[in-house]
Amino acid sequence: MKRIRFGIIGCGNVTEVKSGPGFQKAEHCELVAVMRRDAALAEDYARRHGVPRWYADAGELIGDPDVDAVYIATPPGSHLEYALAVAKAGKPVYVEKPMALSGEECSRMIAACREAQVPLYVAYYRRALPRFLKVKELLEAGAIGDVRYAAMVQYQPAPQAKEGEIPWRLQPELSGGGLFFDLASHTLDLFDFLLGPIAEAKGIASNQQGQYAGIEDIVTATYRFESGVHGIGSWCFSAFAREDRNEIVGSLGKLSFSTFGHEPIRLDTADGTQLFPFEPPQHIQQPLIQTVVNDLLGFGVCASTGESAARTNRVMDELVKGFYSPQS
Numbered sequence: 234m235k236r237i238r239f240g241i242i243g244c245g246n247v248t249e250v251k252s253g254p255g256f257q258k259a260e261h262c263e264l265v266a267v268m269r270r271d272a273a274l275a276e277d278y279a280r281r282h283g284v285p286r287w288y289a290d291a292g293e294l295i296g297d298p299d300v301d302a303v304y305i306a307t308p309p310g311s312h313l314e315y316a317l318a319v320a321k322a323g324k325p326v327y328v329e330k331p332m333a334l335s336g337e338e339c340s341r342m343i344a345a346c347r348e349a350q351v352p353l354y355v356a357y358y359r360r361a362l363p364r365f366l367k368v369k370e371l372l373e374a375g376a377i378g379d380v381r382y383a384a385m386v387q388y389q390p391a392p393q394a395k396e397g398e399i400p401w402r403l404q405p406e407l408s409g410g411g412l413f414f415d416l417a418s419h420t421l422d423l424f425d426f427l428l429g430p431i432a433e434a435k436g437i438a439s440n441q442q443g444q445y446a447g448i449e450d451i452v453t454a455t456y457r458f459e460s461g462v463h464g465i466g467s468w469c470f471s472a473f474a475r476e477d478r479n480e481i482v483g484s485l486g487k488l489s490f491s492t493f494g495h496e497p498i499r500l501d502t503a504d505g506t507q508l509f510p511f512e513p514p515q516h517i518q519q520p521l522i523q524t525v526v527n528d529l530l531g532f533g534v535c536a537s538t539g540e541s542a543a544r545t546n547r548v549m550d551e552l553v554k555g556f557y558s559p560q561s
């Protein structure tokens with residue numbers, strides 16, 4: 234059986250435990266090359282993870298004839314540039330989330346991959362996790378009747394950074410926005426997966442805390458999905474504590490679940506409450522990576538594509554449109 238040989242551009246945190254080993258654990262898949270801008274750090278990563286080749290130049294990794302497909306795991310500010318280069322080389326692209334800095338950049342990535350006739354996948358790995366597949370299955374089985382309304386709530390304390398250092402997640406030219414782009418993108422993508430595309434979104438985004446005044450640290454949103462379901466979302470990144478919960482309400486019941494936590498899915502109906510526990514996978518991206526590999530080999534479908542992920546970028550663009558910062 235043919236194996237898909239992956240190369241990775243950018244080897245930071247996400248590749249250490251979530252995705253790098255995920256490639257090595259997936260079936261019919263190999264991790265054959267990695268790239269970091271510092272050759273010594275690239276070599277260190279490669280040796281620690283048993284990867285045979287390393288580069289300090291992305292072009293060399295893309296051009297390596299033993300690399301069949303490329304995973305781009307740099308901050309979003311460079312996703313467009315690398316995706317275009319990988320597509321130009323005629324190789325499939327697997328890119329981290331959020332897909333790019335804006336919906337417009339996503340459209341350029343989609344167009345380039347179409348023109349080169351290569352597939353484009355995005356690492357919204359929740360689309361392949363058993364927990365969310367169970368939520369989707371319950372919705373499709375009519376467990377809560379007709380879906381009416383969805384609510385997404387997330388808050389957490391303000392980010393701590395070293396004196397004089399601004400993490401890339403808080404620099405819009407590298408991240409697209411604040412932690413909203415980093416974290417709410419997962420939730421918005423998940424609801425696109427569960428309920429279909431959002432047709433209309435309105436948001437209020439501002440900077441309340443004063444730290445990093447150029448980015449939103451609070452966003453409240455209302456939506457109408459194409460299906461007619463209504464939704465609300467709120468994200469606050471300067472709160473007293475951490476919370477993350479989602480609810481989907483229907484004509485006959487309600488599903489409650491977290492995006493990041495590990496508590497079981499809860500189903501409330503007139504008959505009472507049912508809990509559905511789940512086992513989190515050891516390597517959280519591995520199930521999605523397996524669908525990417527299967528899709529490339531022609532015996533499966535990956536549910537996280539450039540088209541689906543671009544919708545999330547476009548919704549985020551819409552929600553932060555009227556960004557207000559009293560400090561700037």
Ligand SMILES: NC(=O)C1=CN([C@@H]2O[C@H](COP(=O)(O)OP(=O)(O)OC[C@H]3O[C@@H](n4cnc5c(N)ncnc54)[C@H](OP(=O)(O)O)[C@@H]3O)[C@@H](O)[C@H]2O)C=CC1
Nearest residue numbers: 243244245246247269270271306307308309311329330331
């Ligand atoms: N799906 C998920 O669960 C998660 C996804 N992510 C996503 O993964 C991406 C990376 O995040 P994370 O690993 O936390 O970030 P890190 O800062 O830990 O690592 C980023 C890596 O990219 C390299 N890099 C940065 N800019 C460039 C560039 N212009 N060209 C080449 N390499 C570059 C970095 O530097 P160097 O070259 O020095 O190695 C580093 O290796 C983001 O899009 C993030 O949103 C992150 C965490 C979880």
Ligand SMILES: O=C1CO[C@H](CO)[C@@H](O)[C@@H]1O
Nearest residue numbers: 330331402415416419493
């Ligand atoms: O996508 C992500 C998932 O969670 C991390 C935090 O735990 C984020 O920072 C990251 O970018």
